[in-house]
Amino acid sequence: MMMEKLKVYADRMSQPSRAVLIFCRLNGIGFVEIKVDISKGHHLSSEFTEVNPLQKVPAIVHGSFNLSESHAILVYLNSAFPGIADHWYPSDIFRRAKINSVMDWHHSNLRNGAVSYVINTVLGPATGRTLNPKTAAEAEKVLFSSLSNLEDIWLYGDGRFLLGGSQPSIADLSMVCELMQLEVLDEKDRSRILSPYKKVLQWIDDTRASTNPHFEEVHNILYRAKKKFEQQCSRIAETQTKPSDKIGGHSKM
Amino acid sequence: MMMEKLKVYADRMSQPSRAVLIFCRLNGIGFVEIKVDISKGHHLSSEFTEVNPLQKVPAIVHGSFNLSESHAILVYLNSAFPGIADHWYPSDIFRRAKINSVMDWHHSNLRNGAVSYVINTVLGPATGRTLNPKTAAEAEKVLFSSLSNLEDIWLYGDGRFLLGGSQPSIADLSMVCELMQLEVLDEKDRSRILSPYKKVLQWIDDTRASTNPHFEEVHNILYRAKKKFEQQCSRIAETQTKPSDKIGGHSKM
Structure with missing residues (x-):
């Protein structure tokens, strides 16, 4: 299945947002970073609410699939992208x-x-x-x-x-x-x-x-x-x- | 690998303990329930601290492997025991x-x-x-x-x-x-x-x-x-x- 490039909705002032961004960069995952400035209330916009009804960052959109919660996102990225080193989320x-x-x-x-x-x-x-x-x-x-x-x-x-x-x-x-x-x-x-x-x-x-x-x-x-x-x-x-x-x-x- | 029977350390007054016990019973997982009465301070005993240094229930011991945190336990049981229906933790x-x-x-x-x-x-x-x-x-x-x-x-x-x-x-x-x-x-x-x-x-x-x-x-x-x-x-x-x-x-x- 060919998918659109991964979109990461993030505010770098949010620590779980930073974890997801660093993980993508470290593992060569191609993605677009979309800034959601919480201090300006961008997480409450109708555009972002469609991405994540819970109005929290980080969130991702991968093709037609959207997901929130940084730990769930990190685990998902490990399964969805090939070639990520096993130490990040061991298969054992x-x-x-x-x-x-x-x-x-x-x-x-x-x-x-x-x-x-x-x-x-x-x-x-x-x-x-x-x-x-x-x-x-x-x-x-x-x-x-x-x-x-x-x-x-x-x-x-x-x-x-x-x-x-x-x-x-x-x-x-x-x-x-x-x-x-x-x-x-x-x-x-x-x-x-x-x-x-x-x-x-x-x-x-x-x-x-x-x-x-x-x-x-x-x-x-x-x-x-x-x-x-x-x-x-x-x-x-x-x-x-x-x-x-x-x-x-x-x-x- | 042949393992000892699963041990579940639980206090039924604890909601995550109940979730783990119900899951095991529903899925025919053979286990021994070991009561840890929090109201009597049993979670602070040296015996239980060896099982879970964090002194929280539920915790499991499976052979030489021990684990705490109910969600991690439920996910582990899904991988460790064969024949659990896919709807509990879908492979998709x-x-x-x-x-x-x-x-x-x-x-x-x-x-x-x-x-x-x-x-x-x-x-x-x-x-x-x-x-x-x-x-x-x-x-x-x-x-x-x-x-x-x-x-x-x-x-x-x-x-x-x-x-x-x-x-x-x-x-x-x-x-x-x-x-x-x-x-x-x-x-x-x-x-x-x-x-x-x-x-x-x-x-x-x-x-x-x-x-x-x-x-x-x-x-x-x-x-x-x-x-x-x-x-x-x-x-x-x-x-x-x-x-x-x-x-x-x-x-x-």
């Missing part, structure tokens, strides 16, 4: 099952903690939302517990990647992209969160190195956003008459 | 991709909303935890939005099951088991939440009917728990001197 049922397991775990743990923490410390005010310090504190707990589980359970054995792997899988790509969003935090805060987890830090570096130059190119938008947030924070700090705590300081609550 | 890559997509969506939506709502309205006091009415209100929003998405997006077409299916998949089983936990709510509250969603209600009935008698047998524990919570609530109501709102009424906050 035991290794594949373990990769499915860590990707399922990801949703309610690392993803849940990281997204909620970043929204309630930095991204909230940058996108006009109020911050909730109590939610940030709860998210921090989930984030720390997830990082501990990564360090002590998922990054086992001698391999550099999850589940003792010697080469990255789609789980490594998905979860390292998730952690990269911590880049937008204040540098001190990011270091406070990540520095206790030496294996996690090494794993981020290893995944980045093994997926470059695509990894850095697709993450460039995040480094630019980081600078913008830093400038906003220093402007807010200048206009404040008294110091306030970092988490609650810019809250409108 | 497009249908399989859609089932992966709805199961990925489930984590941060239906599961997130339902679990948090039930814990912060009923299960909290029953397990000695304080209730958080604000969290309950946020969970209710997620739950309603998830039910709307099920009704309007995932339950499309003429089929009785998710994604237009004419027979149930592992996604139907997982998500209906999730919704069944609403049984422990006050009957009025359960009806308030579910009654606007006619297709969802029909889908729950259809999934139940097509997986009986196993569905009802494995859910019996939930119906007994419902009765216990009702008795507890009426005892609390008798000892209270003034009426209080349903959500915040029994909170220790």
